[in-house]
Amino acid sequence: MSLNQLHKQLKEKNIKFLFTDYYDTIVHRHVHPNYVQRIWAKLMIRELGLAISIDELYFIRQESSKYLVEVLNKTTDEIPYDTLKKEICKRLINADIISIESKPDFMTLFEAVDARAESSVQYLNQDVLDTLKYFKANGGKVYLVSDFYGSKTLFEKLLSHHEILDLFDGIYSSAELEKSKHSGEVYGPIISELSIDPKEAMMIGDNLRSDYNNAIKNGLSAYHLPHKKYLKKNKRNNFGNDKKRVKQIINKVYKTCKKEASFPYTEFIIPYHTFVERMYETARRKNIKDLFFLSREGQYLKRLFDSYQEFTLIDESRRINTHYLKISRHAALQMSLKPIEEEPFTFLNLKYKNLAVDDFLIALNCSDELRSQIIAELKVEAHTKIEDFFKTSIFEKLKQNKALRDYYDTHRKSSNQAFKAYVASFNVNIEEDGISLVDIGWGGTMQEAIYEFFDHKIPVTGYYLGLGNIYNIQPNTKRYGLVSSIMPYTDYYDHILMANQQLYEQFSGADHGSAFDYSEDADGYVIEFHKPEEKWLYDNHIKAHQEQMFGFHKSLLKSLEPVCYSEETMQDAISKTALKSGMFQGSRKLKFLDTLSHGFYQNVGDNQVGITYEPPKIENPIKMGIQFLLTPEKFFRYLVKLEPVLYKKNKIIAFFTPMSLIYLYFGINKLIRFKVLHRYFLLKYNIFNK
8 A cells, every 4th residue: 555645745734643543544354343243252252151152142242232322322333332331241131141240250351352352353554554653753643533332441452462552642432432433523522632723633544434524524634545445355254154264274274284294193183172172161161260180181281271271361360270180090099099898999890800910919009029928828820810800709818818908008098198188289279169170081080089089078070072981970070071972962073073082192191101109208299100112102202293283273273263163163173174084094194003002001900002992893794784874973983993903904905995985975974864864854863863
């Protein structure tokens, strides 16, 4: 944009005071003006945990404004900002969307969220800005005069965001003055307040009526900036939809992750990012003050959550405290042990029914010498797995063994006391607030152990990326799968997103070993044990993999912030990515999987190393074939492991496996079920559940 003519007029007319418009003059928006208020609605819902859709809150704001226009007999931009806030708040209270007690939070956040929404889509018009800076540098004074729905302080926030607040000698908002440029009534009071000669002032802006004609009528000089192309741009920005934009953003990240420069499977950042976003929204909705991220996957999840909160946080006083709790199935067993006659060994019983005596003693952290002594005294085979171990006479004899009983009692009390001190070190009022745990998933073993540890007196709630196996859920041990879940029922997306559970764990591995036990003498109360295979894998592969994923996470933060999308929209987008990621693995991914497998280590039971694959049990091939044709998503957890298994056996067969055809069938099946047949079947959910 050439502003030579403007510079010329400023000199010829000896202009000393320059009034400037804001929108489409100093700044432009990437979106339609009305879309900014949808972003405002999105952010308010997120920050206050409101049970309302983006569109619903947007329309409440729109209707509030229209109502006030009629009642006050003013234009939209002349309505006092505080009056608008109160009207919207009143409607939300009346609709039971917010409580009267939460009104102060709503009113406080309102302007800050408006500023965040506006700044997220604005960019500077550098040509006009350079003109203003030149004018001011040569002794002129610059004033912002805008028909704007917000307050002067809101303008100050926006100008501070763009780092141009010092450029202005004064700020005038139509909502603050209750007079607008559109009516022409705003110029007189400003000229009077500044005590200036209107002939020495010039108004510049893009609106012919407001910024040019009405300025001249009030005795000012005026300069009209080109406006048509921005009008056309705003009209174009009115087209399109959020769903398409979300898919484009997710697909762009997925394609970048597929490139040679990216590590295999870095697209897993997409469900990770979605999880921390939903965790943040859930914490706001449930008013959770403290989150305990469980090791070891929780270390990376905490890093992502902290990054998400740092980016999105609007009011520092509302920051959610995050803590990293080092725990494992093995350590959880130690600190939660009851007296040996009462201890049910629930997890071991469920997960490792058939257990060798030596493995059981290892699970209790018995030393080599003690294990040898006990096994010799009982005269049993140390390493042979015993069927239904916990129902056998050998187990009963073990419980009566004096050496074990003496060790067991001392060990459990020491571990119990140390864990209690460890939790207290976080300075969280768990008695009043309960404990909110965050982890990858899948069933809540450690959640159960912590609940048991505190004698069922403190509620322990679990928030997992995926919720799979269910134990004994009670009112005080609720748990939620925020990306995939079998609760309250499993839908199409859940089947897709809960596949590859072991990879979710691998890619969020930590830089330290497993919690082995608790001791008040240990550094940070936790005794750790780092398997050499795990340490090597993290140092040589996982660390760099996580760093690259973190970069994609930062990109998603920026790309998704100005987009208004529902959870269902995101669920659809990430499930399609998971489908492609699982179906099309390629040699790079399969080699990487093989490397990962050597570092995957289970720290309970027989300490199995390697990623395991459990093939489906085929009792009736025809029936199973029909089930696959009807609901292929239920078999996806097997399909994602098909290529890795074949790759180990025969690389040629793996290469020629028709995954493209299977992927194509998934798409056709979903289209027919949910777009075509969906409208015709009254009992469609009997088979075609979504």
